[in-house]
Amino acid sequence: MSKKLSGLIYVALCYILVGSSYPIAQQAMEQVPTWTFTSITFAIGFLFLLPITLKSDRTNWFKIAPRDWFIVALLSLLGAVLYTVFLLYGLPSTSATTASVVTSAAPAFVVVISTLFFREKLSFGVAMSVVLAIISVVVISLPSGGEGGTTTAMGLIFLLLSTLSNALNIVFAGKLQCSLKPISMSAGVCLTGLIFSLPMTFSELHSYSLSSLSASNIGVMVYYGIFVWAVPYMLFFKGVSCISSASAGICVSVVPVAAMVTAALFYGQSITMVGIIATLIIIASIVFSEVDLSKLLRKSALSRDPA
Numbered sequence: 001m002s003k004k005l006s007g008l009i010y011v012a013l014c015y016i017l018v019g020s021s022y023p024i025a026q027q028a029m030e031q032v033p034t035w036t037f038t039s040i041t042f043a044i045g046f047l048f049l050l051p052i053t054l055k056s057d058r059t060n061w062f063k064i065a066p067r068d069w070f071i072v073a074l075l076s077l078l079g080a081v082l083y084t085v086f087l088l089y090g091l092p093s094t095s096a097t098t099a100s101v102v103t104s105a106a107p108a109f110v111v112v113i114s115t116l117f118f119r120e121k122l123s124f125g126v127a128m129s130v131v132l133a134i135i136s137v138v139v140i141s142l143p144s145g146g147e148g149g150t151t152t153a154m155g156l157i158f159l160l161l162s163t164l165s166n167a168l169n170i171v172f173a174g175k176l177q178c179s180l181k182p183i184s185m186s187a188g189v190c191l192t193g194l195i196f197s198l199p200m201t202f203s204e205l206h207s208y209s210l211s212s213l214s215a216s217n218i219g220v221m222v223y224y225g226i227f228v229w230a231v232p233y234m235l236f237f238k239g240v241s242c243i244s245s246a247s248a249g250i251c252v253s254v255v256p257v258a259a260m261v262t263a264a265l266f267y268g269q270s271i272t273m274v275g276i277i278a279t280l281i282i283i284a285s286i287v288f289s290e291v292d293l294s295k296l297l298r299k300s301a302l303s304r305d306p307a
Contacts, residue, residue: 007242011251012286014235019258021228023267028220033208034088035200037221042080042194044225049187049234059184071178072188079169080193080229086162093155102159107133107285109167110249118175118245126246132285133253139278166252171245173237186233193229253282 029037053059087103094102107130114120178185240248257279263269 003242007239008247008251008286010235010239011243011248012254014232014239015251015254016258017227017232017235019255020262021224022255022259023263025220025224025228028217028224032213032217032221033201033204034084035197036204036208036210037224038084039194039197039201041221041225041229042190042197044222045190045229045233046187046194048226048230049183049190053184053187057181057184059180059187064188065179068178068180069188069192071172071176072180072185073192074176075169075173075185076189076192077196078165078172080189081196082165083162083169086158086165090155090158090162093152094159102156103163105134106163106166106170106252107246107249109163110170111246113167113171114245118171120245126244129250129285130246132281133250136253136278136281136285139274139281167249170240170248170252173240174243174245174248182234182237185237186230189233190225190229247286250285253285257282 053061111126111130180188257275260269260271260275264271
């Protein structure tokens with residue numbers, strides 16, 4: 001298996017795990033304050049990974065270079081904390097249609113940033129992939145009827161900032177060189193994410209008691225800490241250095257598909273023809289992201305040329 005293909009699979013698996021968590025964690029997040037839920041799951045993710053980093057990576061957490069801590073903290077701030085903060089503040093003030101369109105623009109944001117600021121080559125295949133990724137997420141996310149709410153300028157700004165934070169996280173993760181191995185980087189993100197989340201958690205705990213957590217809430221948080229923070233970040237860091245930033249950004253589009261499939265398998269929701277079409281478009285967009293279409297077209301033209 002080629003390095004690019006394995007990297008693409010790792011990053012896609014990361015976002016599949018993230019998307020599949022949406023239906024599972026929805027009820028628990030409605031019962032537990034957002035940042036309390038977030039900080040506890042970050043702590044669980046770190047505790048899950050810590051013994052692995054000590055045995056497998058042999059990481060000395062007291063001798064990590066300041067530059068590596070800076071990279072880990074930056075990725076945690078962008079990809080976990082700011083992305084979540086802006087998303088939570090933006091969704092209540094935007095319509096369902098607007099939210100789906102703005103959040104689906106992550107691949108485009110990644111391409112613009114990587115092309116303008118990091119001189120990453122923009123091929124025809126990547127451009128087509130971005131267009132297909134946006135179309136697929138818009139198709140699968142649009143409400144079945146009606147606009148689904150109103151949109152305010154502030155809500156739109158928050159969603160744009162959320163999408164930008166996610167895009168910057170993807171680009172920097174592929175460009176910044178960190179000496180830590182993927183498992184240790186994942187653990188570091190969980191640890192710094194916990195630290196960043198604590199101020200808002202302490203504010204919530206003034207009106208919420210941890211003793212009210214149910215067994216099902218705790219079970220969901222254990223699942224979330226391991227399969228939404230720890231393992232996906234490990235897969236992300238393992239794969240993102242092997243593929244282009246644009247390809248990594250396009251993989252974000254599998255999130256709503258994974259959520260749809262999980263809801264159908266475990267919660268009795270039906271998969272519509274629109275969902276199937278969107279899934280096929282997403283698969284095509286991911287394939288195109290690592291295929292040089294212009295080169296294939298030139299070869300095809302030459303093979304048909306009798307001269």
